[in-house]
Amino acid sequence: MKSPAKPARRWLALTVLLLPVLLTSMDISILYLATPAIAADLAPSASELLWILDAYGFLLAGLLILMGNLGDRIGRRRLLLAGAVVFGVASLLAAYAPTPPALIAARALMGVGGATLMPSTLSLIRNMFDDPAERTRAIGLWTACFAGGSALGPVVGGVLLESxxxxxxxxxxxxxxxxxLVVARSLLPEYRHAQPERLDLGSVALSFAAILPLVWAVKTAAEERAVTVPVAVAAAAGAAAATAFAVRQRRLRTPLVEVRLFANRRFTGAVVAGALAMFSLVGLMLYNSQYLQLVLGRSPLVAALWLLPVLAVVAVTAATAPLVAARLGPAAVFGAGAGLAAIGMLVVGGTPVHDGLLRMIVGSVLVGAGISPLMTLATDVVVAAVDPERSGSASALSETANELGAATGIAVLGSIGAAVYRSSIMDSLPADVPAGAADAVAANLGTAVEVADRLPSGVAEPLLALARQAFVDGLGAAALTGAAILALLAMVAPILLRRGRPLRR
Known part of the structure; x- marks a missing residue:
């Protein structure tokens, strides 16, 4: 099917497509400012709190490849609308979840719905915009909403939590x-593969067998700070399934994933860069919202307002990235963007307990300014790599890498911070803290604040000071880890982008 004839209609349809992009990316980070309230109301353990944050992203990542291919076969608009219904129902269930397990389950169901939305929107853009220049601008706006949505999540959350x-x-x-649901049917065209083949169920099973054990292994190893036998077995099983999956894809006429694309260094560099960029950005957003509220004592609304500069920078740099790349070249943008983000992480890593507001915001702005243009160009490279009929699966591959990066960023950087926090607390816990409260204080900073509110001031004040210092120590360790990853990306990505063959448009 051809693109909408009128340019105005194409751009209006793009506006509709940006709605689910904002929703799905916001829901990666919107809980950050709500974690203190959730901790007070549902009293989750440290592990449950991370799963509340992670379940959405992991299910989203695990299902993207399947859903992208399903959209190629049954129609991308149809899949988009079906996924929107699931996403809406799951949101209602999450809003009224009475226990941590119920909230985790609702977040997982939201991930199922979200997995249908992301590849559908990106593949529809690939079909609607035939002109490469128009498509790059459209993808720039898509990326601004995706990356900006991750930054907008805490802002929206802060405004809502105020009342x-x-x-x-x-x-x-x-x-x-x-x-x-009301406007999509009239404004969005429908696209599907002209002659869809049967979905290869063996490939679907192998994709789950590869992604889920690897995700579990990474998360568990980060939480336990050790590679245990179950972690090693899960990682080995996931790696074996991934190898079998790749071999199977090369033998299929219409594979779930075009693994041959990874032979192109530009494509591989773009996918890896997108994943590592989201790893760092979302992992950082987990910390700065909690720092503003629980360390500096700002209200959710004030904390949200302080995050607005990050949102503005992300949106502007995503929209202008194509112009900069046209002048300097994509390789330069990838290298400079990752380097700037690494510097921002170092700035954040030195944030003190007191008077650290300006340092936190400046560092976060630098991270956003570096990562946002990188994400825009990475997405454009991936989407332009395949014919329109296969754009759903290519979009899903890109988004799988991005969402795995985001979810793994929460798991790894969150677990690093949690481990440092707990270690600092247990090493220096005041002797006059009641024995029953010690484990609760060591769980997370939000719980420590709740415990301190119930203790005499002579005990509460030194306990809060210890907990806040421990949190900042964890923040520093996580930020330094993110900086090291981004510095490595700054060196590797330009090499891949320069040496790879130009992808056809």
Whole structure:
């Protein structure tokens, strides 16, 4: 099917497509400012709190490849609308979840719905915009919404939490989903593969067998700070399934994933860069919102307002990235962007307990300014690599890497911070803290604040000072880890982008 005839209609349709992009990316980070309220209301353990944050991203990442291929076969608009319904229902369930396991399950169901939305939007853009220059601009706006949505999540969450309970961060999804369902059918064209082949169920099974054990192994190893026998077995099983998956794809006429694309260094560099960029950006957003609230004592609304500069920079740099790349070349943008983000991580890593507001915001702005243009160009390289009929699966591959990067960033950087926090607390816990409260204090900073509120001031004040210093120590360790990864990316990505063959448009 051809692109919409009128340019104005194409751009109006793009506006509709940006709604689910904002929703799905916001829901990666919107819980950050709500974690203190969730900790107070549901009393999750440290592991449960990380799973509440992670379940959405991991299910999203695990299902993207399947859903992208399903959209190629049944129609991308149809899959988009079906996924929106699932996403909306799951948001309602999350808003009224009575226990941590119920909230984790609802977040997982949201990930199922979100997995249908992301590849559908990107593949529709690939079909709607035939002109490479127009497509790059459209993808720039898509990336601005995707990366900007991750930065916008805490802002929206802060505004809502100022007046409403933590469930409001999920209820906000429902009216947007309703609006999408109303307008999408009339504005969005339908696309599907002209002669779709049967979905290879063996490939689907292998994709799950590869992604889920590897995700579990990474998360568990980060939480336990050790590679145990179960972790090693899970990682080996996931790696074996991934190898079998890759071999199977090379033998299929219509594979789930075009593994041959990875022979092109530009494509590989773009996928890896997108994943590592999201790893660092989302991992950072986990910390700065908690720092503003729980260390500096800002209200959710004030914390949200301080995050607005990060959102603005992300949106502007994503939209202008194609112009900069046209002048300097993609390789230069990849290298400079990753390097700038690494510097921002180092700035954040030195944030002190007191008077660290300006340092945190400046560092976060530098991270956003470096990562946002990198994400825009990475997405454009991937989407331009295949014919329009296969754009759903290519989009899903790109988004799988990005979402795995985001979810792994939360798991790894979050677990590094949690481990340092707990170690610092247990090494220096005041003797007059009640024995029953020690484990709760060591779980996370939000729980420590709740415990301190119930203790006499002579005990509460030194306990809070210790907990806040421990949190900042964890923040520094996580930020330095992110800086090292981004510095490595700054060196490797330009090499891959320069040496790879130009991808056809």
């Amino acid at each position: 409403f309970a933590w469930g409001s961060v999920f209820l906000i999804n429902v009216p947007v989903v309703v609006l999408l």
